[in-house]
Amino acid sequence: MALTEFGKAVRKARIDTDSTLLTMSQELETTPAFLSGLETGSKKIPQKWVKKIDSYFSSKGVHLEKLEELAAVANETVPIDGLSQQQQMLVAGFAKSQFTPEQLKSFAELLQKINNKEV
Known part of the structure; x- marks a missing residue:
């Protein structure tokens, strides 16, 4: 395996x-x-x-x-317990999205940029 x-x-x-x-x-x-x-x-x-x-x-x-x-x-699971309803809705909506690989890469880069600013 x-x-x-x-x-x-x-x-x-x-x-x-x-x-x-x-x-x-x-x-x-x-x-x-x-x-x-x-x-x-x-x-x-x-x-x-x-x-x-x-x-x-x-x-x-x-x-x-x-x-x-x-x-x-x-x-193959993403735990949503403990998340706000807004976060849960974002996770659910994102999981069912039809984004292209390029769009997903842009999201990942944006998330990394946002996370780096919080540090």
């Missing part, structure tokens, strides 16, 4: 930290098969595991960019 983008990020981080599925699973008190399932997309990625995996790599000096977003894409 092909790796998801989430799986690729996690696998790269494992390689960068010289962690095997076995050593990582032992530290996180789970099985290598479970972690492999998260990487390959054969298992949904629970939010608590996104946090555990992020903390695991952070403790080893590796920061994974947009891990929550990568997990949401791998899970």
